[in-house]
Amino acid sequence: MAIIKQAARQTLGQLIGANNPAVTVPDDSQRQYAWTKKEVDIYWSDIKKFKTARDSGKDSASEYFIGPIVTITDKKVSTRSLLDGQQRLTTSTILIAAIRDALWNMGSVEGPSTANNLHRDYIARKAGRREPMEYFLVLSLFDRDFFRDYIQDWNESTGRCPGIERATRPSHKLISEAYSNFASKISAELSSYSDEEEKLDWLDGLRECLINGLVFVEIQTPTSSDANEVFETINSRGKDLSTVDLVRNFLMEKSNSDIEKQRVNDAWRVILDGFEKREEIERFLRHFWVSRHGDVKSHSLYSTIRQNLSHHFNRIPQFYGVGAFAAELESASNRYIDLINCNTGDADFDVSLSEIRSLNADALYPLLLAASEKTSYTQLQDLIDASISYYVRWTVVGRRESTLLEENIFGVAKDLTASAQIGSATRQICDWIPDDEAFHADFMEASTPKSSQSRYLLGKIEASLRSAAGVDEVVVANSSIVHVEHIYPQKPSSEWRLDEHDTWVNRIGNLTLLNGRKNQPISSLPYSQKSSIYDESVLLVTAGTGISRIWSSEMNWWRVEGITERQRDLANLALPIWPSGKHWN
Structure with a gap:
């Protein structure tokens, strides 16, 4: 059983504030940043709702519980190693950085000075000009340098981070995407205010919600094995x-x-x-x-x-x-x-x-x-x-x-x-x-509703036909070059729709390939209005496999027997392309 020293209520400001021990993600026991746009959007939505409720002054909306975190702490709690909670703390720090940068870019005297104070209090600071930078959240070795370069090593004179490190890992890209996402959302919110003071008030309200309203429960454990056990228990049922x-x-x-x-x-x-x-x-x-x-x-x-x-x-x-x-x-x-x-x-x-x-x-x-x-x-x-x-x-x-x-x-x-x-x-x-x-x-009998599989099957048949004809090979599997065409359309107008539409529309015999981007209006036309497109195609699976059988010129109507006939011919072509086991024995 894991030993838990205590479970303490902590606001975000108490966890990553300047007067508290730094929160460090140990190199030997933690994941990389993993929140995608979906998780970041949910987080932002929750913060916005919380801010609206908190601004109303209701006591019930004074705090927003965001969940537990697990730390390994020494006896004096002078150091804190973070085992669970990295995603929430990292995302919160990224949002604080986006608020910081928005404040700096306000153009008023108050904006940059407020931005500098926010950075020193909750992201990073130097105790003296010759002292090393003190970071309040230290990520693991896989994300540490990029996070510092992109979020934490902020120049108070220019209002910029160095931006030297390249996003070489998936987690790096997610960090930069999260920042851009927040910056865009903040900009959209500020655009609804014309007065500079209103913009500053809104940003300050958002800052206050995060720093003093966002609440965690910090589960403090004495050893890494205890923390691991708690971590696995917490995560055993959740998406994280x-x-x-x-x-x-x-x-x-x-x-x-x-x-x-x-x-x-x-x-x-x-x-x-x-x-x-x-x-x-x-x-x-x-x-x-x-x-x-x-x-x-x-x-x-x-x-x-x-x-x-x-x-x-x-x-x-x-x-x-x-x-x-x-x-x-x-x-x-x-x-x-x-x-x-x-x-x-x-x-x-x-x-x-x-x-x-x-x-x-x-x-x-x-x-x-x-x-x-x-x-x-x-x-x-x-x-x-x-x-x-x-x-x-x-x-x-x-x-x-x-x-x-x-x-x-x-x-x-x-x-x-x-x-x-x-x-x-x-x-x-x-x-x-x-x-x-x-x-x-x-x-x-085959139908292939997935266009990727249809393109693959028809592309291989096209390559076989060209090889047999001694024609130079062309690439047909790339969606930017060809598209899958439904001869009897996927979305015909009511006057051209078959009673058994779903039975025939995705049958392989009803499918072919065409060069260029798909033109939806043309694709929905009856055969008589687009037959020349098939006749003039450079693709043999289109020009040379009897597509005309699918249309009866005498009846001026679709001929489903033609789909079956064409599919039989394609089936015969398919046998040697994807051979039976006898081919290798």
Whole structure:
């Protein structure tokens, strides 16, 4: 059971004020800044509502409880290490900085002096001209320098921060976006006032709401293990739970030396610098674990990792420690980044990876991650092509249960990590690919409401037609170059609408590709008014696959039999493009 020294009510001003111990996010136990526009907007909305209620003078609206924070404090409470609450404190500091900058830009004498006082009292100050800067909120090593450069190292003479650091990590971009969001919202509010005094009063009221009205409960614990236990309990049911952060905290807790802690930080630095979005890091961690241990759902990933690794880390003698796991994680992250960015250096393999990305076939990444640890990408071409065929025939066209495909793929990945060979893995996948008869029957009935999947299927058919005709290949998968066209329109006028509209509109036989941006008025026209567009297209899937069968010139009406006929022809073309398992046996 965790030891709690005390739970104390604290206003924001008491937590990060100049006369209180600095709040420091320890390098070994905390997440990076993670609030997106959605969370920042909710925070702003709550603050605005609170300000309106507080301005009314009602006693019931004098405070706004924003939640608990968890700190590790010494006996005299002269230092405070923050374990939980970083997102709220960081966002509050960013909003104070936006108020500071708005005050500076007022143009009056009072504005800049008030801005300087606000900065010194709640963001950072120097006790003397030769003294180092004292920061009231100190972020962890992954965000510290950028936060100081962008928010805290403010020049009282120019009213500007240096802005030297580049936003190299997802958390950096979120910090700058949060500031810009607040600055824009404050500017919009001030625009409704014409008088300078009214603007100053409004900004001062917002400052007072934050500093004296925003209330936390600070849960003080004596050790990091106590704080971790409280942290996990608080986050076990809420949105703030981050598997990536909890895993890192756990690894730090289990580290037996500063060397191991440094190894974890090194791995996390590579991971944070390598991915564009935080969601990609979360997805990588799950795929990494799945590639070694089989399927596990996102909601239970952390508990599974903790239980499994605790078994290894607690063994005496220890054969597999924190350093080894961190090294594996770092190595896998580099390969995973290459996979999702289609940047392995093998041209053919990268083309296949781009197909996976077009299909959003994320379930294939654990398999490729496991396989790429054993051999070169060149030797994995059959494996990736068979996997794509399996995914297209089973999921995209066949609309079969995707969870079964995932279980199969994840199982093969686990076997590869253990001892299986690439050849046996490929053969196993080939055995699961639906045969030609089943695929043809599925294709004949297939509808693809997702334009990305339709574009992919038609783009591959176009490439096959051009190859067979000896025509120079063109890129058709890029949405800026082509769009998916519904021959019988998605939104026809009432006089041209089929009774069974939903049955036919997304059938593959009713879809084609056209160059250029989609023109909605043209797309909604009947066939007779846009047939020349199809006839003149440079794309063979449009000009050469019998689109005219979908329109009866004699009846001046849609011919649904033509959709079926065209879909049969496309199905015949599809068979060799996404071959059955026999192709690799």
